[in-house]
Amino acid sequence: MGKPRCLVIGSQFSGTFCARELKTKFYVTVVDAKEYFEYTPGVLRAFVKPAHLDSLTFTLQPVLERKMGVKYIWGEVKELNGEKKFATIKPIFINHLEEIGFDYCIICSGCNFGPFKPMGESLWFPTVHEDGRAVSDWKHIDERFIEGRRRHVLEEYHKLSDLNTKKSTVLVVGAGFIGVEWATELEHYFPDLKLTIIDFLPRCLGPLPDSAAQYCSEYMTACGIKEFYNCKYDPKSSDFWKTIELPNGADETYVCIGVKASNYFMPKCTLSDKGPGGGGWIHFNKHLQVTKKPSEGGGVWADGTIFAVGDCNYGCIGEPPNWEMPPVPKISYPGEEQAYHACLNVMKLAANQKNLVATWWPWGAGMFSTSLGPHDACFVMGANHNKNSGYMVNWWVPAALQKEIIETSKVNECKDGWIGILIWHFVHHTPINLWGRGPWFV
Numbered sequence: 331m332g333k334p335r336c337l338v339i340g341s342q343f344s345g346t347f348c349a350r351e352l353k354t355k356f357y358v359t360v361v362d363a364k365e366y367f368e369y370t371p372g373v374l375r376a377f378v379k380p381a382h383l384d385s386l387t388f389t390l391q392p393v394l395e396r397k398m399g400v401k402y403i404w405g406e407v408k409e410l411n412g413e414k415k416f417a418t419i420k421p422i423f424i425n426h427l428e429e430i431g432f433d434y435c436i437i438c439s440g441c442n443f444g445p446f447k448p449m450g451e452s453l454w455f456p457t458v459h460e461d462g463r464a465v466s467d468w469k470h471i472d473e474r475f476i477e478g479r480r481r482h483v484l485e486e487y488h489k490l491s492d493l494n495t496k497k498s499t500v501l502v503v504g505a506g507f508i509g510v511e512w513a514t515e516l517e518h519y520f521p522d523l524k525l526t527i528i529d530f531l532p533r534c535l536g537p538l539p540d541s542a543a544q545y546c547s548e549y550m551t552a553c554g555i556k557e558f559y560n561c562k563y564d565p566k567s568s569d570f571w572k573t574i575e576l577p578n579g580a581d582e583t584y585v586c587i588g589v590k591a592s593n594y595f596m597p598k599c600t601l602s603d604k605g606p607g608g609g610g611w612i613h614f615n616k617h618l619q620v621t622k623k624p625s626e627g628g629g630v631w632a633d634g635t636i637f638a639v640g641d642c643n644y645g646c647i648g649e650p651p652n653w654e655m656p657p658v659p660k661i662s663y664p665g666e667e668q669a670y671h672a673c674l675n676v677m678k679l680a681a682n683q684k685n686l687v688a689t690w691w692p693w694g695a696g697m698f699s700t701s702l703g704p705h706d707a708c709f710v711m712g713a714n715h716n717k718n719s720g721y722m723v724n725w726w727v728p729a730a731l732q733k734e735i736i737e738t739s740k741v742n743e744c745k746d747g748w749i750g751i752l753i754w755h756f757v758h759h760t761p762i763n764l765w766g767r768g769p770w771f772v
């Protein structure tokens with residue numbers, strides 16, 4: 331008898347993880363709407379130093395097909411049929427839709443980051459969906475191709491260079507880790523820009539501990555970035571611009587807040603009505619199986635053979651204050667941990683075992699490394715869903731080096747390189763949990 335077929339949708343952190351994990355026991359097919367992997371946490375640097383893009387990206391086909399030995403389809407999933415177990419895909423060079431069947435499916439399709447744009451477009455995530463490209467601000471560029479992404483990065487870089495030459499004012503909206511990283515990258519590489527950062531909250535770095543917020547604030551003050559907190563972004567109000575000492579507005583604004591769901595291919599009955607960016611997140615249970623939304627009964631969808639992990643899912647199970655699992659941050663560590671749990675469950679289902687693994691709030695979801703330009707950073711550990719929890723355990727040059735090592739080794743691991751695999755394998759493949767909310771033994 332042949333091996334069972336597993337379809338993986340998306341090929342970044344959680345998608346490449348699933349492919350590596352399942353390749354020996356399943357016929358794995360990975361489908362991604364773009365032709366390349368891009369290390370999202372490092373992409374801010376690429377816009378201010380375009381040569382950096384090469385170290386963050388690689389084309390998927392040679393890695394997935396030749397190194398890992400799985401099948402790769404370059405195309406966008408347009409619909410997932412849970413009942414008949416097939417996905418409808420629009421391959422890149424074909425104008426009609428194709429269907430591909432599967433026994434199991436793991437959705438690793440991530441999310442978008444521009445809450446004010448109709449389809450959540452932002453610099454940080456390539457515009458790859460057909461509907462997103464139709465309303466894109468950079469329609470002239472096709473970011474499904476690595477060359478398109480490269481051109482976009484260069485275009486933004488030249489725009490920033492011109493702004494720098496003119497000593498322009500730039501407003502960064504949102505002082506979470508993305509906003510702080512972006513403002514400090516701009517300051518380092520374009521020192522003539524006049525930078526301002528604002529946030530609705532009383533200080534930067536949102537839920538992270540005070541020590542880290544203070545460290546970042548001191549860095550920004552020292553390099554002349556103006557900070558305004560308890561301040562709502564209201565570009566139509568002249569009072570808003572006066573309050574942030576930019577009475578004539580800003581020459582350029584970068585919005586660095588929020589996430590927006592992009593699960594367009596999923597049936598509505600599985601998508602949340604609520605949640606960040608107006609909802610649209612995939613409901614799931616503690617085994618990471620896709621479920622119907624509570625108003626549709628909340629039961630398992632597609633016989634429990636379809637899983638949703640990482641940024642694409644609702645992120646929490648249950649309701650406050652009695653969470654079954656409180657909201658998990660949309661960062662890469664929990665995405666991979668969930669990918670691991672989903673893979674274990676796919677293997678158990680394929681072996682007719684009933685004792686599925688229950689996922690948990692992983693300790694690694696409390697690790698945040700925030701860079702402050704290329705030579706400074708701060709690293710927080712032990713944060714959980716409680717506000718201001720965690721400890722700043724590393725900072726300054728050592729933390730900047732740590733961030734670089736993480737970047738290089740993670741890209742290598744995703745590329746199926748043995749050094750990266752050696753470094754990261756036991757982070758998720760550990761039979762014993764020494765701390766965190768998981769069971770002692772998996």
Ligand SMILES: Cc1cc2nc3c(=O)[nH]c(=O)nc-3n(C[C@H](O)[C@H](O)[C@H](O)COP(=O)(O)OP(=O)(O)OC[C@H]3O[C@@H](n4cnc5c(N)ncnc54)[C@H](O)[C@@H]3O)c2cc1C
Pocket residue numbers: 339340341342343344345361362363364370371372373374405406407408438439440441443454455458508592595639640641642660661662663665699
């Ligand atoms: C600027 C920035 C900085 C960040 N910094 C950090 C950090 O320092 N540390 C950290 O841990 N996290 C960080 N994050 C978050 C991290 O990048 C995400 O949590 C992570 O990328 C999620 O991984 P994923 O595999 O779930 O999805 P993604 O990385 O979003 O990948 C989804 C993939 O699915 C594909 N796809 C989507 N829809 C379809 C479709 N319909 N058909 C086919 N393919 C599809 C996409 O092309 C993409 O390749 C940062 C995010 C941003 C934006």
